[in-house]
Amino acid sequence: xxxxxxxxxxxxxxxxxxxxxxVLTALGFFLLVTSLFxxxxxxxxxxLSHIAAGVMWVAALLATLLSVSRLFESDEADGTLEQMxxxxxxxxxxxxxxxxxxxxxxxxxxxxxxxxxxxxxxLSADETxxxxxxxxxxxxxxxxxxxxxxxxxxxxxxxxxxxxxLVLPLYVPVLIFGAGALDAWRAGLxxxxxxxxLSAVLLVALAVxxxxxxxxxxxxxx
Amino acid sequence: xxxxxxxxxxxRALTCVRGRARLFAGLDLTVCEGELVHxxxxxxxxxxxxxxxLCGLSEPESGEVRWRGQPARSVRDDWRGGMLxxxxxxxxxxxxxxxxxxxxxxxxxxxxxxDTVLLEALVDIGLAARLDVPARSLSQGxxxxxxxxxLLADTRSALWILDEPFTALDVxxxxxxxxxxxxxxxxxxxxxxxxxxPVDIDAERRQTLNLDxxxx
Numbered sequence: 460x461x462x463x464x465x466x467x468x469x470x471x472x473x474x475x476x477x478x479x480x481x482v483l484t485a486l487g488f489f490l491l492v493t494s495l496f497x498x499x500x501x502x503x504x505x506x507l508s509h510i511a512a513g514v515m516w517v518a519a520l521l522a523t524l525l526s527v528s529r530l531f532e533s534d535e536a537d538g539t540l541e542q543m544x545x546x547x548x549x550x551x552x553x554x555x556x557x558x559x560x561x562x563x564x565x566x567x568x569x570x571x572x573x574x575x576x577x578x579x580x581x582l583s584a585d586e587t588x589x590x591x592x593x594x595x596x597x598x599x600x601x602x603x604x605x606x607x608x609x610x611x612x613x614x615x616x617x618x619x620x621x622x623x624x625l626v627l628p629l630y631v632p633v634l635i636f637g638a639g640a641l642d643a644w645r646a647g648l649x650x651x652x653x654x655x656x657l658s659a660v661l662l663v664a665l666a667v668x669x670x671x672x673x674x675x676x677x678x679x680x681x
Numbered sequence: 682x683x684x685x686x687x688x689x690x691x692x693r694a695l696t697c698v699r700g701r702a703r704l705f706a707g708l709d710l711t712v713c714e715g716e717l718v719h720x721x722x723x724x725x726x727x728x729x730x731x732x733x734x735l736c737g738l739s740e741p742e743s744g745e746v747r748w749r750g751q752p753a754r755s756v757r758d759d760w761r762g763g764m765l766x767x768x769x770x771x772x773x774x775x776x777x778x779x780x781x782x783x784x785x786x787x788x789x790x791x792x793x794x795x796d797t798v799l800l801e802a803l804v805d806i807g808l809a810a811r812l813d814v815p816a817r818s819l820s821q822g823x824x825x826x827x828x829x830x831x832l833l834a835d836t837r838s839a840l841w842i843l844d845e846p847f848t849a850l851d852v853x854x855x856x857x858x859x860x861x862x863x864x865x866x867x868x869x870x871x872x873x874x875x876x877x878x879p880v881d882i883d884a885e886r887r888q889t890l891n892l893d894x895x896x897x
Contacts (some may be wrong), residue, residue: 466788477776477815538770539789545736547762548791681739 463548467556475564485526486572493578494516504581509582512590512641519569519594520630522602524679526565527605528622528623530557531613531676544680551669556675558606558669566598589641596657603661603668604629610675627677633660659667688750689763689840689871690735695744697730697744704730705747705895708744714839715756715866717726718873722892728875729844731892735844735873736766758790762791763837769845775817779827782816786831794834802833806857822849829854833861841865844876856878 496514497507534540539645543553570591576585608626612618641652686712695708704727706721707780712718720728733739735746737753737760746753748760772781783799803812816824830845841862847855855878862872863883 463788466785470785470788473781474774474776517873524834533774536770537774538768538772539774539786541738541766541770542772543789544738545761545764545766547758547788548789553789625810 460549460552464552464556464559468560469562471557472563475560481529482526484563485522486568487582488525489522489569490576492521495578497579507579508581508586511577511586512593513638514580515573515576515590515594516597516638519598520627521635522569523601523605524623524626526625527561527602527609528612528619530561530606530609532608533611535613540676540680544677550673550676554606554610554672555665555669556671558602561606562599562602566602570594573576579640581636586641586653586666587646589644592650592654593640593657594636596654596661597633600633600657600661600664601630602670603664604633606672607675609680610672613676613679633657637661689716689748690753690873691747691750692735692746692834693747695731695734695746696742697734697739698742699727699730699886703742703897705892707896708888708892708895712840712871712873712895713886714869714871715884715886716871717782717862717866717882717887719887720873720875720892721888721889722896726892726896732766732768732842732844732873732875736764737761738766739835751781762822764842765790765832765835765840766844767828767844769848771824773816773824773827776812776815778815779808779819779830780812782827783830787834792835792837798834799830802830803815803827805833806830807854809815820840822851822854825849826854829858832858832865838866841870841872841874843872845875845877847878859883876881 478611491655493515496510497656500506500510531540534543546553550660573591574587577590580588582675605626611625612622615621636653636656643653690712692708692710695710695808697704698707708731709717718729722728730739730789734741737746748763750755753760772786774785777785780796780799780803783803787799788793801808806829808823809824809825811819816827819827825848832841846858850858859880859882866872866884
Protein backbone atom coordinates (compact mmCIF):
# COMPACT_ATOMS: atom_id res chain seq x y z
CA UNK A 460 0.00 0.00 0.00
CA UNK A 461 2.89 2.31 0.80
CA UNK A 462 4.58 1.46 -2.48
CA UNK A 463 1.35 2.32 -4.30
CA UNK A 464 1.21 5.66 -2.47
CA UNK A 465 4.84 6.40 -3.32
CA UNK A 466 4.45 5.46 -6.98
CA UNK A 467 1.34 7.66 -7.36
CA UNK A 468 3.17 10.60 -5.77
CA UNK A 469 6.19 10.04 -8.01
CA UNK A 470 4.01 9.73 -11.08
CA UNK A 471 2.20 13.00 -10.42
CA UNK A 472 5.41 14.84 -9.57
CA UNK A 473 7.04 13.61 -12.76
CA UNK A 474 4.00 14.64 -14.78
CA UNK A 475 4.10 18.08 -13.20
CA UNK A 476 7.83 18.35 -13.92
CA UNK A 477 7.10 17.70 -17.59
CA UNK A 478 4.48 20.48 -17.47
CA UNK A 479 6.15 23.04 -15.27
CA UNK A 480 4.06 25.99 -16.40
CA UNK A 481 0.88 24.52 -14.90
CA VAL A 482 2.49 24.33 -11.49
CA LEU A 483 3.54 27.96 -11.44
CA THR A 484 0.00 29.27 -11.92
CA ALA A 485 -1.04 28.87 -8.29
CA LEU A 486 2.21 30.29 -7.00
CA GLY A 487 2.05 33.23 -9.41
CA PHE A 488 -1.52 33.91 -8.37
CA PHE A 489 -0.55 33.92 -4.69
CA LEU A 490 2.35 36.30 -5.34
CA LEU A 491 0.28 38.67 -7.44
CA VAL A 492 -2.74 38.87 -5.15
CA THR A 493 -0.64 39.46 -2.06
CA SER A 494 1.38 42.09 -3.92
CA LEU A 495 -1.77 43.92 -5.01
CA PHE A 496 -2.82 44.65 -1.42
CA UNK A 497 0.06 47.01 -0.51
CA UNK A 498 -0.64 48.81 -3.78
CA UNK A 499 -4.36 49.05 -3.18
CA UNK A 500 -4.48 49.68 0.56
CA UNK A 501 -1.55 52.09 0.58
CA UNK A 502 1.95 51.85 2.08
CA UNK A 503 0.99 52.38 5.73
CA UNK A 504 3.33 49.94 7.59
CA UNK A 505 1.06 49.70 10.63
CA UNK A 506 -2.01 48.88 8.59
CA LEU A 507 -0.19 46.42 6.33
CA SER A 508 1.22 44.35 9.17
CA HIS A 509 -2.25 44.36 10.70
CA ILE A 510 -3.90 42.77 7.63
CA ALA A 511 -0.90 40.62 6.58
CA ALA A 512 -1.97 37.23 7.97
CA GLY A 513 -5.53 37.59 6.71
CA VAL A 514 -4.45 38.61 3.22
CA MET A 515 -1.92 35.80 2.92
CA TRP A 516 -4.40 33.25 4.13
CA VAL A 517 -7.19 34.36 1.82
CA ALA A 518 -4.74 34.43 -1.10
CA ALA A 519 -3.51 30.92 -0.25
CA LEU A 520 -7.09 29.73 -0.08
CA LEU A 521 -8.00 31.22 -3.44
CA ALA A 522 -4.79 29.94 -5.04
CA THR A 523 -5.72 26.43 -3.90
CA LEU A 524 -9.24 26.82 -5.20
CA LEU A 525 -7.92 28.01 -8.55
CA SER A 526 -5.79 24.93 -9.16
CA VAL A 527 -7.52 22.13 -7.26
CA SER A 528 -10.36 21.82 -9.77
CA ARG A 529 -7.83 20.35 -12.22
CA LEU A 530 -6.69 17.65 -9.79
CA PHE A 531 -8.56 14.79 -11.47
CA GLU A 532 -9.30 16.45 -14.79
CA SER A 533 -6.50 15.05 -16.93
CA ASP A 534 -6.82 11.56 -15.44
CA GLU A 535 -10.50 11.65 -16.25
CA ALA A 536 -9.98 12.93 -19.78
CA ASP A 537 -7.43 10.31 -20.84
CA GLY A 538 -9.06 7.34 -19.13
CA THR A 539 -6.51 6.83 -16.34
CA LEU A 540 -9.23 7.45 -13.76
CA GLU A 541 -11.17 4.42 -15.05
CA GLN A 542 -8.11 2.29 -14.45
CA MET A 543 -7.74 3.75 -10.95
CA UNK A 544 -11.35 2.83 -10.15
CA UNK A 545 -10.81 -0.72 -11.45
CA UNK A 546 -7.59 -1.28 -9.55
CA UNK A 547 -7.41 -3.91 -6.83
CA UNK A 548 -5.57 -1.30 -4.82
CA UNK A 549 -7.65 0.92 -2.49
CA UNK A 550 -8.80 4.05 -4.30
CA UNK A 551 -8.49 6.30 -1.21
CA UNK A 552 -4.76 5.58 -1.12
CA UNK A 553 -4.43 6.58 -4.78
CA UNK A 554 -6.41 9.76 -4.04
CA UNK A 555 -4.21 10.48 -1.02
CA UNK A 556 -1.11 10.07 -3.19
CA UNK A 557 -2.48 12.51 -5.73
CA UNK A 558 -3.38 15.05 -3.05
CA UNK A 559 0.05 14.68 -1.47
CA UNK A 560 1.77 15.38 -4.80
CA UNK A 561 -0.62 18.27 -5.38
CA UNK A 562 0.21 19.80 -2.01
CA UNK A 563 3.94 19.44 -2.62
CA UNK A 564 3.47 21.30 -5.90
CA UNK A 565 1.04 24.04 -4.88
CA UNK A 566 0.84 24.20 -1.06
CA UNK A 567 4.46 23.88 -0.05
CA UNK A 568 5.71 26.59 -2.46
CA UNK A 569 3.31 29.04 -0.78
CA UNK A 570 4.85 28.26 2.60
CA UNK A 571 8.34 28.72 1.16
CA UNK A 572 7.53 32.02 -0.53
CA UNK A 573 5.60 33.42 2.46
CA UNK A 574 8.64 35.07 4.16
CA UNK A 575 9.14 37.14 1.02
CA UNK A 576 5.53 38.28 1.15
CA UNK A 577 5.99 38.97 4.86
CA UNK A 578 8.61 41.58 3.97
CA UNK A 579 6.07 43.40 1.82
CA UNK A 580 3.73 43.57 4.78
CA UNK A 581 6.29 44.78 7.29
CA LEU A 582 6.20 41.59 9.38
CA SER A 583 8.94 40.91 11.92
CA ALA A 584 10.93 37.66 11.75
CA ASP A 585 8.85 36.07 14.54
CA GLU A 586 5.59 37.11 12.92
CA THR A 587 6.70 35.71 9.56
CA UNK A 588 7.61 32.45 11.22
CA UNK A 589 4.14 32.22 12.76
CA UNK A 590 2.41 32.79 9.43
CA UNK A 591 4.65 30.17 7.80
CA UNK A 592 3.92 27.66 10.56
CA UNK A 593 0.16 28.11 10.24
CA UNK A 594 0.38 27.83 6.44
CA UNK A 595 2.47 24.67 6.77
CA UNK A 596 -0.15 22.99 8.95
CA UNK A 597 -3.16 24.55 7.23
CA UNK A 598 -2.52 24.22 3.50
CA UNK A 599 -2.63 20.37 3.50
CA UNK A 600 -6.18 20.65 4.85
CA UNK A 601 -7.01 23.06 2.03
CA UNK A 602 -5.69 20.55 -0.52
CA UNK A 603 -7.59 17.64 1.03
CA UNK A 604 -10.90 19.51 1.26
CA UNK A 605 -10.35 20.83 -2.26
CA UNK A 606 -9.90 17.28 -3.55
CA UNK A 607 -13.39 16.38 -2.30
CA UNK A 608 -14.80 19.39 -4.16
CA UNK A 609 -12.84 18.49 -7.27
CA UNK A 610 -14.18 14.95 -7.34
CA UNK A 611 -17.74 16.10 -6.67
CA UNK A 612 -17.66 18.55 -9.58
CA UNK A 613 -15.66 16.34 -11.95
CA UNK A 614 -17.06 16.41 -15.46
CA UNK A 615 -19.64 19.09 -14.69
CA UNK A 616 -19.99 22.17 -16.85
CA UNK A 617 -19.10 25.26 -14.86
CA UNK A 618 -17.45 23.06 -12.25
CA UNK A 619 -15.03 25.83 -11.35
CA UNK A 620 -17.74 28.08 -9.92
CA UNK A 621 -19.50 25.19 -8.23
CA UNK A 622 -16.36 23.99 -6.50
CA UNK A 623 -15.96 27.45 -4.96
CA UNK A 624 -19.47 27.30 -3.55
CA LEU A 625 -18.93 23.79 -2.21
CA VAL A 626 -15.47 24.16 -0.75
CA LEU A 627 -15.20 27.75 0.49
CA PRO A 628 -17.58 27.20 3.45
CA LEU A 629 -15.45 24.21 4.46
CA TYR A 630 -12.35 26.41 4.36
CA VAL A 631 -13.77 28.80 6.96
CA PRO A 632 -12.44 27.03 10.10
CA VAL A 633 -8.98 26.69 8.56
CA LEU A 634 -9.02 30.37 7.65
CA ILE A 635 -10.16 31.49 11.11
CA PHE A 636 -7.54 29.50 13.02
CA GLY A 637 -4.82 30.14 10.45
CA ALA A 638 -5.22 33.89 10.22
CA GLY A 639 -6.13 34.28 13.89
CA ALA A 640 -2.87 32.81 15.16
CA LEU A 641 -0.90 35.99 14.51
CA ASP A 642 -3.46 38.18 16.31
CA ALA A 643 -3.43 35.80 19.26
CA TRP A 644 0.35 35.98 19.45
CA ARG A 645 0.29 39.78 19.30
CA ALA A 646 -2.23 39.78 22.13
CA GLY A 647 0.21 37.65 24.14
CA LEU A 648 -1.94 34.53 24.08
CA UNK A 649 0.49 32.20 22.30
CA UNK A 650 -0.22 30.25 19.15
CA UNK A 651 -0.31 26.73 20.55
CA UNK A 652 -4.08 26.52 20.67
CA UNK A 653 -4.43 27.74 17.08
CA UNK A 654 -1.80 25.31 15.81
CA UNK A 655 -3.43 22.49 17.76
CA UNK A 656 -6.81 23.26 16.22
CA LEU A 657 -5.30 23.47 12.72
CA SER A 658 -3.63 20.10 13.31
CA ALA A 659 -6.92 18.66 14.49
CA VAL A 660 -8.61 19.86 11.30
CA LEU A 661 -5.78 18.31 9.27
CA LEU A 662 -6.12 14.95 11.04
CA VAL A 663 -9.85 14.85 10.48
CA ALA A 664 -9.38 15.86 6.84
CA LEU A 665 -6.72 13.15 6.39
CA ALA A 666 -9.09 10.53 7.72
CA VAL A 667 -12.25 11.63 5.94
CA UNK A 668 -11.36 13.42 2.70
CA UNK A 669 -9.65 10.58 0.75
CA UNK A 670 -12.62 8.31 1.46
CA UNK A 671 -15.18 10.95 0.55
CA UNK A 672 -13.28 11.87 -2.58
CA UNK A 673 -12.96 8.23 -3.67
CA UNK A 674 -16.69 7.68 -3.20
CA UNK A 675 -17.50 10.81 -5.19
CA UNK A 676 -15.20 9.67 -8.02
CA UNK A 677 -16.97 6.30 -8.23
CA UNK A 678 -20.33 8.04 -8.46
CA UNK A 679 -19.04 10.53 -11.04
CA UNK A 680 -17.85 7.72 -13.31
CA UNK A 681 -21.07 5.71 -13.17
CA UNK B 682 -13.32 -30.03 -27.38
CA UNK B 683 -12.65 -29.54 -23.67
CA UNK B 684 -15.51 -29.93 -21.22
CA UNK B 685 -17.52 -26.77 -20.61
CA UNK B 686 -15.76 -25.16 -17.63
CA UNK B 687 -17.13 -23.20 -14.69
CA UNK B 688 -18.58 -19.85 -15.70
CA UNK B 689 -16.22 -16.97 -15.08
CA UNK B 690 -18.77 -14.24 -15.42
CA UNK B 691 -22.55 -14.40 -15.56
CA UNK B 692 -25.27 -11.84 -15.81
CA ARG B 693 -28.87 -12.35 -14.81
CA ALA B 694 -31.68 -10.25 -16.28
CA LEU B 695 -29.47 -7.23 -16.74
CA THR B 696 -31.23 -3.98 -17.60
CA CYS B 697 -29.42 -0.82 -18.55
CA VAL B 698 -30.85 2.69 -18.57
CA ARG B 699 -28.86 5.64 -19.85
CA GLY B 700 -30.49 9.00 -19.32
CA ARG B 701 -34.13 8.43 -20.26
CA ALA B 702 -33.44 5.65 -22.74
CA ARG B 703 -33.72 2.01 -21.81
CA LEU B 704 -30.91 0.43 -23.82
CA PHE B 705 -31.41 -3.26 -23.18
CA ALA B 706 -33.37 -5.45 -20.79
CA GLY B 707 -33.37 -9.04 -19.60
CA LEU B 708 -29.83 -9.76 -20.68
CA ASP B 709 -28.50 -13.15 -19.60
CA LEU B 710 -24.91 -13.88 -20.48
CA THR B 711 -22.58 -16.66 -19.41
CA VAL B 712 -18.87 -16.41 -20.12
CA CYS B 713 -16.72 -19.45 -19.48
CA GLU B 714 -12.96 -19.84 -19.33
CA GLY B 715 -11.39 -19.89 -22.75
CA GLU B 716 -14.42 -18.32 -24.36
CA LEU B 717 -14.49 -15.49 -26.88
CA VAL B 718 -17.53 -13.21 -26.69
CA HIS B 719 -18.17 -10.72 -29.42
CA UNK B 720 -20.67 -8.05 -28.37
CA UNK B 721 -22.39 -6.79 -31.50
CA UNK B 722 -25.08 -4.24 -32.09
CA UNK B 723 -25.84 -0.96 -33.80
CA UNK B 724 -24.37 2.34 -32.62
CA UNK B 725 -26.10 3.35 -29.42
CA UNK B 726 -27.33 -0.15 -28.63
CA UNK B 727 -25.45 -0.12 -25.33
CA UNK B 728 -22.25 -2.03 -26.08
CA UNK B 729 -20.02 0.30 -24.11
CA UNK B 730 -22.60 0.57 -21.31
CA UNK B 731 -22.72 -3.23 -21.08
CA UNK B 732 -18.93 -3.54 -20.89
CA UNK B 733 -18.80 -0.84 -18.20
CA UNK B 734 -21.39 -2.77 -16.17
CA LEU B 735 -19.49 -6.03 -16.64
CA CYS B 736 -16.29 -4.52 -15.25
CA GLY B 737 -18.04 -2.67 -12.43
CA LEU B 738 -17.60 0.93 -13.54
CA SER B 739 -21.37 1.37 -13.84
CA GLU B 740 -24.27 -0.06 -11.94
CA PRO B 741 -27.05 -1.79 -13.88
CA GLU B 742 -30.59 -0.49 -13.47
CA SER B 743 -31.61 -3.96 -12.38
CA GLY B 744 -30.22 -7.47 -12.60
CA GLU B 745 -27.02 -8.96 -11.31
CA VAL B 746 -23.44 -9.62 -12.35
CA ARG B 747 -21.84 -12.75 -10.92
CA TRP B 748 -18.12 -13.48 -10.79
CA ARG B 749 -17.11 -17.16 -10.56
CA GLY B 750 -20.55 -18.07 -9.30
CA GLN B 751 -20.86 -15.39 -6.62
CA PRO B 752 -22.44 -11.93 -6.70
CA ALA B 753 -19.66 -9.75 -8.09
CA ARG B 754 -20.18 -7.01 -5.50
CA SER B 755 -19.45 -9.39 -2.67
CA VAL B 756 -16.15 -10.58 -4.20
CA ARG B 757 -15.11 -7.18 -5.49
CA ASP B 758 -11.34 -7.51 -4.99
CA ASP B 759 -11.25 -10.90 -6.67
CA TRP B 760 -13.39 -9.54 -9.52
CA ARG B 761 -11.21 -6.48 -10.09
CA GLY B 762 -8.02 -8.50 -9.80
CA GLY B 763 -9.19 -11.07 -12.31
CA MET B 764 -10.17 -8.63 -15.01
CA LEU B 765 -8.52 -6.17 -17.33
CA UNK B 766 -10.64 -3.47 -18.95
CA UNK B 767 -9.57 -1.17 -21.75
CA UNK B 768 -12.12 1.40 -22.83
CA UNK B 769 -12.31 3.96 -25.59
CA UNK B 770 -9.91 6.18 -23.73
CA UNK B 771 -6.40 4.86 -23.70
CA UNK B 772 -5.23 5.92 -20.26
CA UNK B 773 -2.04 7.13 -21.91
CA UNK B 774 -0.34 10.25 -20.55
CA UNK B 775 0.86 12.67 -23.23
CA UNK B 776 3.92 13.65 -21.23
CA UNK B 777 5.15 10.12 -20.59
CA UNK B 778 7.12 7.87 -22.93
CA UNK B 779 5.48 4.54 -23.80
CA UNK B 780 7.53 2.68 -21.16
CA UNK B 781 6.74 5.25 -18.46
CA UNK B 782 3.08 4.93 -19.37
CA UNK B 783 3.10 1.17 -18.99
CA UNK B 784 4.97 1.50 -15.72
CA UNK B 785 2.45 3.96 -14.34
CA UNK B 786 -0.59 1.96 -15.37
CA UNK B 787 0.87 -1.27 -13.97
CA UNK B 788 1.58 0.51 -10.67
CA UNK B 789 -1.95 1.91 -10.51
CA UNK B 790 -3.42 -1.50 -11.29
CA UNK B 791 -1.34 -2.91 -8.44
CA UNK B 792 0.71 -5.17 -10.69
CA UNK B 793 4.43 -5.64 -10.52
CA UNK B 794 5.73 -6.26 -14.01
CA UNK B 795 9.43 -6.32 -14.78
CA ASP B 796 10.81 -3.64 -17.11
CA THR B 797 12.05 -6.27 -19.51
CA VAL B 798 8.55 -7.71 -19.90
CA LEU B 799 7.07 -4.27 -20.55
CA LEU B 800 9.80 -3.43 -23.05
CA GLU B 801 9.25 -6.71 -24.83
CA ALA B 802 5.53 -5.98 -25.08
CA LEU B 803 6.21 -2.57 -26.61
CA VAL B 804 8.63 -4.05 -29.12
CA ASP B 805 6.18 -6.82 -30.00
CA ILE B 806 3.41 -4.37 -30.72
CA GLY B 807 5.67 -2.41 -33.03
CA LEU B 808 6.80 0.58 -30.99
CA ALA B 809 10.51 -0.28 -30.92
CA ALA B 810 11.45 2.89 -32.74
CA ARG B 811 9.29 5.10 -30.52
CA LEU B 812 10.43 4.10 -27.05
CA ASP B 813 11.96 7.44 -26.05
CA VAL B 814 9.29 9.67 -27.52
CA PRO B 815 6.64 11.28 -25.31
CA ALA B 816 3.19 10.02 -26.23
CA ARG B 817 2.08 13.48 -27.36
CA SER B 818 4.11 13.05 -30.54
CA LEU B 819 2.70 9.60 -31.29
CA SER B 820 -0.13 9.05 -33.72
CA GLN B 821 -3.59 7.94 -32.61
CA GLY B 822 -2.85 4.35 -33.59
CA UNK B 823 0.48 4.34 -31.81
CA UNK B 824 -1.12 5.61 -28.61
CA UNK B 825 -3.66 2.84 -28.87
CA UNK B 826 -0.76 0.41 -29.19
CA UNK B 827 0.80 1.75 -25.98
CA UNK B 828 -2.45 1.00 -24.15
CA UNK B 829 -2.78 -2.43 -25.78
CA UNK B 830 0.81 -3.36 -24.91
CA UNK B 831 -0.54 -3.88 -21.39
CA LEU B 832 -2.44 -6.90 -22.71
CA LEU B 833 0.74 -8.42 -24.06
CA ALA B 834 2.45 -8.00 -20.70
CA ASP B 835 -0.52 -9.31 -18.73
CA THR B 836 -0.59 -12.80 -17.30
CA ARG B 837 -2.71 -12.17 -14.22
CA SER B 838 -6.15 -11.42 -15.59
CA ALA B 839 -8.60 -14.21 -16.37
CA LEU B 840 -10.95 -11.94 -18.30
CA TRP B 841 -10.17 -9.21 -20.79
CA ILE B 842 -12.92 -6.71 -21.50
CA LEU B 843 -11.99 -4.62 -24.53
CA ASP B 844 -14.04 -1.83 -26.03
CA GLU B 845 -13.22 -1.39 -29.72
CA PRO B 846 -9.63 -2.64 -29.36
CA PHE B 847 -8.94 -2.55 -33.10
CA THR B 848 -9.81 1.10 -33.68
CA ALA B 849 -7.04 3.10 -35.35
CA LEU B 850 -4.72 0.09 -35.63
CA ASP B 851 -2.96 -0.88 -38.85
CA VAL B 852 -3.06 -4.38 -40.34
CA UNK B 853 0.14 -5.50 -38.64
CA UNK B 854 -0.91 -4.31 -35.19
CA UNK B 855 -4.32 -5.96 -35.63
CA UNK B 856 -2.55 -9.24 -36.39
CA UNK B 857 -0.31 -8.94 -33.31
CA UNK B 858 -3.29 -8.17 -31.12
CA UNK B 859 -5.38 -11.02 -32.54
CA UNK B 860 -2.49 -13.41 -31.85
CA UNK B 861 -2.21 -12.11 -28.27
CA UNK B 862 -5.94 -12.62 -27.83
CA UNK B 863 -5.74 -16.17 -29.15
CA UNK B 864 -2.85 -16.91 -26.77
CA UNK B 865 -4.88 -15.51 -23.86
CA UNK B 866 -7.79 -17.78 -24.79
CA UNK B 867 -5.49 -20.80 -25.05
CA UNK B 868 -4.22 -20.05 -21.52
CA UNK B 869 -7.81 -20.45 -20.36
CA UNK B 870 -8.61 -16.77 -20.26
CA UNK B 871 -11.85 -15.31 -21.55
CA UNK B 872 -12.36 -12.27 -23.71
CA UNK B 873 -15.32 -9.96 -24.20
CA UNK B 874 -14.91 -7.37 -26.92
CA UNK B 875 -16.75 -5.08 -29.28
CA UNK B 876 -15.72 -4.25 -32.79
CA UNK B 877 -17.18 -3.15 -36.07
CA UNK B 878 -14.24 -4.60 -37.99
CA PRO B 879 -14.29 -8.25 -38.98
CA VAL B 880 -11.17 -9.69 -37.33
CA ASP B 881 -10.36 -13.37 -37.22
CA ILE B 882 -9.45 -14.47 -33.70
CA ASP B 883 -8.51 -18.07 -33.14
CA ALA B 884 -10.81 -19.55 -30.48
CA GLU B 885 -12.27 -22.93 -29.66
CA ARG B 886 -15.38 -21.57 -27.99
CA ARG B 887 -17.04 -18.43 -29.15
CA GLN B 888 -20.38 -16.71 -28.96
CA THR B 889 -21.82 -13.56 -30.40
CA LEU B 890 -24.09 -11.41 -28.30
CA ASN B 891 -26.24 -9.16 -30.42
CA LEU B 892 -27.58 -6.34 -28.26
CA ASP B 893 -30.18 -5.46 -30.90
CA UNK B 894 -31.99 -8.63 -29.79
CA UNK B 895 -32.41 -7.21 -26.28
CA UNK B 896 -33.35 -3.70 -27.31
CA UNK B 897 -36.48 -2.20 -25.81
